[in-house]
Structure formats: C-alpha cells, structure tokens
Amino acid sequence: MHGNMMFQPLLISNLIEHAEMYHGDTAIISKNTDGSMTQTNWSKIAKNSKRFANVLQSFGLSLSDRVATIAWNNHRHLEAWYAISGSGLICHTINPRLFPEQLIYIINDAHDKVVIFDKTFLPLIVSIKASLPHVEHFICLDHYDAAVIESFPEVKFYDELIATQSDHYVWPQVEENLASSLCYTSGTTGNPKGVLYSHRSTVLHSYAISLPDSLNLSAHDTILPVVPMFHVNAWGTPYAAAMVGCSLVLPGPMLDGVSLVNLIDQYKVTNALGVPTIWQGLLTAAHDLGSRLVSLKRNVVGGAACPPSMITTFRELYQCETIHAWGMTETSPVGAVNQLKAKHFELSEAEQFNLRFSQGRPPFGVTLRISDEEQGMKELQRDGQTAGHLQIKGHWIIDSYFGKNENALTVDGWFDTGDIATLDEDGYLSIRDRSKDLIKSGGEWISSVELENIAIGHPEIDSVAVIAARHAKWDERPVLIAKKSVASQITEADILNYYSDKIAKWQIPDKVIFVDVMPIGGTGKLLKKDLREKFGSVLLDA
Structure with missing residues (x-):
C-alpha cells in the first residue's frame, strides 16, 4: 500500500521557480570578464533563464542533448545553467584551463551540440572549433562585439539572443532521474571521464549541503563561491542558493586575494567556498590591506586537505569558522x-x-x-x-x-x-x-599530508608539497617541495629542524627543494604528478 501523498519529480527547474517566487528581490552580484559589476536578482535570473530556454528550443535540440559552458562564475552563466537543465538538456560545464587536446576530447566525447563561452576564452574556442564536428552553435556569453565577429563570424551573442525571446516558458515536467549536468574528472591519469548527474541527485544534494550540520546555508546568507562553476558545479552552491533563497556574489575571473577581499568587504559576504590555495592568497591580501573580513562568518575548504595553521589564522585573527569538507566529482x-x-x-x-x-x-x-x-x-x-x-x-x-x-x-x-x-x-x-601519494619507506607507510600540514605551519612558507622520491635502499623517501614567503631567508636545515619535535625522526623528509612557483591545476589543486615527474629521481641523482 502506498502513502496518500502527492508525487512531484525533484527537478532543477523547481529550484529556480522557488527562488523567483519567494526570493525574487534577493541580490545576485556578478563581476564580469571586463571587471565591471552587474547587480541583478533571482527574479531577473529566472526570467532570463526562461528566455534562454526559448532560444535553445528554437535550435531544435532534443531531450538530453548536451550544451557545453566554458565560463567563469557570473550571472549569465547562472542563467544559462538553469535554462539548459531546466529545459531537459544536459549542462556540460568545462574547465577552460585544460590543454586544448583535452578540451577537444571532452567536447567530442560528450557530443556537445552547443558551446557557450565567455569572451575571455575566444582565442581558445577559435583555435579548437575546427576539431569539433558535433557542435552546431557557438554562443559568446556577452553582448554584441564587432571584434569578436571579426575573428569568429558565425558566433552568436547571448544578450542578443535572449532579447528576441519571451520570458514566458513552461518548464517541462521531465522524469526526475533524467540527466541534468555533466562534469569530467581532471584526468590526471589517462583521458578525463564524464560524471553524469541527475535532477534527483542534484536536488537531494542541495538539501544536504544546506543543512545546519552541513554547509549551513539560509536566506540570511550572502555566499561567495570562489570554487568555479566548472569544478563539480561550484560544489552545488548555485543550486542550494536558489533552494534557500540566499544572495550570491559571483567573482568572475578575478580570483586573486585582493579582489576577493574587496568583494567580501563591499558586499558583506557571510560564507565563502574555495580550495586552500585560494584562502592562502586571501589571508595574505587581508593582512596587506588591513581588512578584518568583518562580515565573513564561515569559509568552506575543500579540494585538498586544509592546513591546521590556516584554520587557526581564520579563527584567531578573523573570528571566522573554517569548515573542512571532503568530496570529489564522482560524489556531486x-x-x-x-x-x-x-x-x-x-x-x-x-x-x-x-x-x-x-x-x-x-x-x-x-x-x-x-x-x-x-x-x-x-x-x-x-x-x-x-x-x-x-x-x-x-x-x-x-x-x-x-x-x-x-x-x-x-x-x-x-x-x-x-x-x-x-x-x-x-x-x-x-x-x-x-593512495597514489602514500610513501612506502622500508615497508612502512608515511603520509605526505601529515608532512605537508607540519611544513605549512612554518610562518615563512607559503605553499608545500611532499612527494615520494625513489631511493636505492628504502625504495621511497619523502622529499619536501616548498615555496618561501616573500623576503624569507629560510634554509633547508631550518625546515628539517622544524620537523624534529613534531614527527618521528624516520618520517622527516630527506631533502627540501625550494621553488619559485608551484604547479597548480585548473581547479586550484596542486599538481603532485608534475612534481613527481620533475623531482622523483632527485635522491638517486644525489
């Protein structure tokens, strides 16, 4: 016997409808690719998403066709997101920092019919478009620009397209297990692999991250998702923001510490989300600018282990609660x-x-x-x-x-x-x-994460990575790669001495290598694979 309750499918279009109906005047702040700011709201976002849904329908696309986006976190990208998934298509977010060969592989593997891109990425799109046989429409996520037309005559412009359409659109009541969005893994080994989310999984995930015991989101909040929308859908926050009706501050391409501090202070951001490398830059900028980050109550750290020293700094200097979270593309x-x-x-x-x-x-x-x-x-x-x-x-x-x-x-x-x-x-x-980063030395395991967390606590170190280097006697030994703070005179001996009372002697790295730049991937994660390739034989060479 079934319960006597209504059944309604869990759909992404329900989220934007809810935000429009009950939180229509709540602000959405967006930094554009040219650095200018746009202030809109959930009502306008919803109406433009319906206009763009009409545009996509005019293209003659079929249910579950893929529409790719190569764009920063901004209001047009948000509108396009809801239009694509809400109309029964699949929103395929693509990391623009991948190599062109990987982009071509991903777009062709997904059989994308439409590619939407920010003006920033025009040279990239022009360079690969001849290798994309399935793409029927290219849309620049901006207003008309003669300079863009000059290098890409067949391009269409988002603002022009939606200006010709009505904001009347009835979201189709599709089946809740229908695919809604597609993200590819970073492809550190072999080609990237696609992860296909459903409407149901996305809505349930939005409920989960909004809970007080999770990311604790509500209509009281102003959220700054520094994590890109192409990185596991900005950890689901654009969906959850519509669900709870909070304000969003979308940072566009300016993810440096100074820009983020200014956004937090100007728009009274209460909750921000990003990877540790982002927060390191933010803390440096806040110190240099003399900002107290007064409005910031919580920051969520994911994508890599958060150094304990970072949690301490946010808590003691800025009275900000750092929420450590874990997940991956395959877990939504x-x-x-x-x-x-x-x-x-x-x-x-x-x-x-x-x-x-x-x-x-x-x-x-x-x-x-x-x-x-x-x-x-x-x-x-x-x-x-x-x-x-x-x-x-x-x-x-x-x-x-x-x-x-x-x-x-x-x-x-x-x-x-x-x-x-x-x-x-x-x-x-x-x-x-x-599992691939564990160091097996003489049959005993050493955690690279534990060694990194100790090193990053040193006040003269900006960023670190510990890799397994091959060793003639012990098979593998830890080697620390470190980037010094500006004007630091710290030496290898200083770092090794710093470990002496914090970990067992046999676990202390065999060598410290100082570098000027750390290799960072498209999602802000440190690329240990590159460091292993470069320094993996350093102990054998010695």
Whole structure:
C-alpha cells in the first residue's frame, strides 16, 4: 500500500521557480570578464533563464542533448545553467584551463551540440572549433562585439539572443532521474571521464549541503563561491542558493586575494567556498590591506586537505569558522562536512580544535566505510586509527562513468575514492593520503599530508608539497617541495629542524627543494604528478 501523498519529480527547474517566487528581490552580484559589476536578482535570473530556454528550443535540440559552458562564475552563466537543465538538456560545464587536446576530447566525447563561452576564452574556442564536428552553435556569453565577429563570424551573442525571446516558458515536467549536468574528472591519469548527474541527485544534494550540520546555508546568507562553476558545479552552491533563497556574489575571473577581499568587504559576504590555495592568497591580501573580513562568518575548504595553521589564522585573527569538507566529482561532491556534535562542546577548546582538522562526517544521504582493499567486501573498524580504502555510497554518488559500459563500483556496490583514510565511531573522516601519494619507506607507510600540514605551519612558507622520491635502499623517501614567503631567508636545515619535535625522526623528509612557483591545476589543486615527474629521481641523482 502506498502513502496518500502527492508525487512531484525533484527537478532543477523547481529550484529556480522557488527562488523567483519567494526570493525574487534577493541580490545576485556578478563581476564580469571586463571587471565591471552587474547587480541583478533571482527574479531577473529566472526570467532570463526562461528566455534562454526559448532560444535553445528554437535550435531544435532534443531531450538530453548536451550544451557545453566554458565560463567563469557570473550571472549569465547562472542563467544559462538553469535554462539548459531546466529545459531537459544536459549542462556540460568545462574547465577552460585544460590543454586544448583535452578540451577537444571532452567536447567530442560528450557530443556537445552547443558551446557557450565567455569572451575571455575566444582565442581558445577559435583555435579548437575546427576539431569539433558535433557542435552546431557557438554562443559568446556577452553582448554584441564587432571584434569578436571579426575573428569568429558565425558566433552568436547571448544578450542578443535572449532579447528576441519571451520570458514566458513552461518548464517541462521531465522524469526526475533524467540527466541534468555533466562534469569530467581532471584526468590526471589517462583521458578525463564524464560524471553524469541527475535532477534527483542534484536536488537531494542541495538539501544536504544546506543543512545546519552541513554547509549551513539560509536566506540570511550572502555566499561567495570562489570554487568555479566548472569544478563539480561550484560544489552545488548555485543550486542550494536558489533552494534557500540566499544572495550570491559571483567573482568572475578575478580570483586573486585582493579582489576577493574587496568583494567580501563591499558586499558583506557571510560564507565563502574555495580550495586552500585560494584562502592562502586571501589571508595574505587581508593582512596587506588591513581588512578584518568583518562580515565573513564561515569559509568552506575543500579540494585538498586544509592546513591546521590556516584554520587557526581564520579563527584567531578573523573570528571566522573554517569548515573542512571532503568530496570529489564522482560524489556531486559533498561526502563529509566537519561540524561538531553537541557532546563535543563539553571538550576543551584545544580538543575541539583538533577535531576540526578532520574532514568531518557524512550528511544524511551518503554512507562511508573503510575497507581492507579497493574491491571492498571487508569493512575495517571505525576506531579513528585503522586506515584503509575510503569507499562511499548514497543518493548522489556515481555508479558508472558517462559513455562507459563498465560498472564503477566495488563488487558489493560501493565507490572506491582512491583515498586512504580512517573513520571514528561518530563517522568523522580523516584522509591520511591519496593512495597514489602514500610513501612506502622500508615497508612502512608515511603520509605526505601529515608532512605537508607540519611544513605549512612554518610562518615563512607559503605553499608545500611532499612527494615520494625513489631511493636505492628504502625504495621511497619523502622529499619536501616548498615555496618561501616573500623576503624569507629560510634554509633547508631550518625546515628539517622544524620537523624534529613534531614527527618521528624516520618520517622527516630527506631533502627540501625550494621553488619559485608551484604547479597548480585548473581547479586550484596542486599538481603532485608534475612534481613527481620533475623531482622523483632527485635522491638517486644525489
């Protein structure tokens, strides 16, 4: 017997309809590619998304055709997002920082019919368009520009297209498991792989990240998603923002520390989200500008382990709560968020602070386990000490990659994340390392993450990475790659001495290499693969 309740499919179009109806005058602030600012609101975003849905319909596209976006976080991109998914098409967000060969592969693999791009990326699009046989329409996400036409005569302009259309559009009531959006993994090994989200998974994920025990989003907030919309859909925040009706500040291409500090202070941002490299730049800029970041109550750190020293600085200097979170493209992305439980407030401040270093616990909708092997079957103890392969299952977790016939799960139905981690009895997750980044020295494991967290705590170090370097006797030994702070005179001996009372002697890196620039990928993550290729033989060479 079924319950006597209405059934309505969980659709992305419901989110923008809700925001328009109940939060229409809530501000959406957008920095454009030329640096100018646009202030709009949820009502105007919704109306323009309907206009653009009419544009897409006029192209004769079929249900679930792919529409690619290569764009920064801005209001036009947000409008296009809702138009694409809401009309039954698939919004394929693409990382513009990938190599042209990877972009060509991704667009052709997805069979994108339309490519929408910010003016910033015109040279890139012109250089690859001849290699994109499936693309029927190219749209510049801007107003008419004769200079663009000169180099790309067949291009269409977003503002011109929507100006010709009505804002009357009835969102189709598609099936909730219909695909809504497509993101490709970063492709550090082999070609990138597509992860295809559904309307249902996206709406459920939006509920989960809005909860107080998760990212704690509400209509009171002004959110700054520094994480790009092409990076796992800006961690789902543009969807959750419409769900709760909060204000959004979209930073465009200006992601440097000074620009972000100015946006936070001018628009009274309460909650910001980004990777650790972004926050390092923000903290430096706030110090240099004398800003107290008064409005900023929370910042979410994901994409890589957050250095403990960063949590300390945000808390003690800026009274800002740093929320450590974990996830990946295949998990939509949120799999764990670090919020304390009631019992933890009985702990000392130091004990609470130590708990903040973990990646947190899973919200309702996902389950985590630690397994003895990648293919699962044997679950290890949740004692906070026993490390194993981190695996996940839930309502917004991948089961297979786009266009691939093979199952992406273990034999008993879990997704193996590639991380080595521990779980405690409350479900708090501590990532020990990526399985490929663990250092096996003389049969013993050394965590690169632990070594990095110690090094980044030194006041004269800006960024670090620890890699496994090949060793004639011990197979592998840790080597620290570090970028000094400006004007620092720190030496290799200083760094090695800094480790002496913080970790076992045999785990201290064998060598410190100072570099001027760290290799950073398209999503702001540090590229250890490049460092391993460059420095992996340094101990053998010595």
